[in-house]
Amino acid sequence: QKEVEQNSGPLSVPEGAIASLNCTYSDRGSQSFFWYRQYSGKSPELIMFIYSNGDKEDGRFTAQLNKASQYVSLLIRDSQPSDSATYLCAVSSTLGRLYFGRGTQLTVWP
Amino acid sequence: DVKVTQSSRYLVKRTGEKVFLECVQDMDHENMFWYRQDPGLGLRLIYFSYDVKMKEKGDIPEGYSVSREKKERFSLILESASTNQTSMYLCASSIPTGVSISPLHFGNGTRLTVT
Numbered sequence: 001q002k003e004v005e006q007n008s009g010p011l012s013v014p015e016g017a018i019a020s021l022n023c024t025y026s027d028r029g030s031q032s033f034f035w036y037r038q039y040s041g042k043s044p045e046l047i048m049f050i051y052s053n054g055d056k057e058d059g060r061f062t063a064q065l066n067k068a069s070q071y072v073s074l075l076i077r078d079s080q081p082s083d084s085a086t087y088l089c090a091v092s093s094t095l096g097r098l099y100f101g102r103g104t105q106l107t108v109w110p
Numbered sequence: 111d112v113k114v115t116q117s118s119r120y121l122v123k124r125t126g127e128k129v130f131l132e133c134v135q136d137m138d139h140e141n142m143f144w145y146r147q148d149p150g151l152g153l154r155l156i157y158f159s160y161d162v163k164m165k166e167k168g169d170i171p172e173g174y175s176v177s178r179e180k181k182e183r184f185s186l187i188l189e190s191a192s193t194n195q196t197s198m199y200l201c202a203s204s205i206p207t208g209v210s211i212s213p214l215h216f217g218n219g220t221r222l223t224v225t
Contacts, residue, residue, distance in 0.1 A: 032211045043200055043216040044153075088153070092211045097168075100145075102152035 002027045004091050006101035015110050019076040023089030023101055026070070032092035033065055033072045037085045038103065044088055048074065079108040113137070114217035116201050122223045129188040131220050133201030141204045142184035143214065144168075144176065146197040153200065159184055160206065191224045198222075 003026035013019045021035075032051055036044035048063040050056045050072065056063045062075040072091070076083055089101040117132035135142065143158040145168075155168030157176040165176050173195060177185045184203075188195055198221050202214040 034213055043219045045216070046213045049213050090214075097155065097158070098211070098214060099155075100153040102150065 002030075002091070002093050002099045004089055004099045004101040006087075006089050006104045008102075008104065010105040010107060012107045012109065013079050015079060015081060015108055017079050017108075019079045019083065019106055019108070021074040021076075021087050021089075021104050021106070023072045023074075023091075024070055025072070025089075025091040025099075027091065027093055027099075028067075028070065030067075030070075030091045030093065032098075033063070034090040034098070035061075035063060035072075035074045036088040036090060036100075037083075038088060039085045047087075076106075079106075081108050081110055084108050114201055114203050114215050116199075116217040116220050118220050119218060120221050120223075122225065123188075123191050124225055125192060127188075127191045127224075129191050129222065129224075131186040131188075131199055131201075131222070133184045133186070133217055134182050135184075135201075135203040135215070136182065137203065137205075137215075138181065139203035139215075140181070140206045142178065143202045143204075144174075144184065144186045145200045145202065146170070147200055147219075148197050156186065188222075191222075193224050196222060196224045 035048045038044045050063040064073045086103040090098045114135045144156045145153045159178045175187045201217040204212045
């Protein structure tokens with residue numbers, strides 16, 4: 001079983017702040033990394049994916065990957081109350097499957 | 111946009127019943143997956159399929175089977191439902207890629223309650 005660990009949370013930040021979500025993984029062969037957002041009672045929706053070391057930015061979201069440290073993070077700048085959700089980190093295995101962390105619950109308060 | 115449709119949003123079944131959960135995707139994706147999601151346990155892979163008539167066990171296949179007779183449809187079968195199979199079931203699909211795998215696209219989920 002491949003391990004994907006996320007900071008357990010819950011994480012609470014004020015509106016306008018930067019929210020930082022972290023994820024570590026055990027499989028050194030992992031090549032693909034994803035962040036999903038899941039609102040309560042809904043299915044996960046893809047926010048970002050990253051395949052290479054470094055940063056990848058999309059609007060207010062930045063994914064950061066460090067394969068040497070087996071670490072991937074998601075930064076949300078200018079957090080909004082609508083960002084309040086559970087964020088799931090997903091990591092590919094060498095067999096081409098995805099393993100998910102248990103999620104970090106984020107609350108952005110006005 | 112990719113559309114993954116699960117046939118039921120909510121389902122209530124009795125212990126011992128045979129239960130079918132249906133999933134259809136409209137983007138000609140080769141890969142299809144069934145997960146269950148439980149509080150505190152996250153998403154766990156039950157079965158997946160990379161092609162028609164092909165299936166592979168995931169991490170928790172016990173008590174489940176699947177069927178993929180057509181590319182767009184992937185069915186999850188609970189042979190004899192038990193209360194510990196009460197859960198949210200999520201179907202997903204993706205395109206096949208090389209070393210880097212493509213994102214999963216999820217359906218809306220089926221919340222199954224077994225009484």
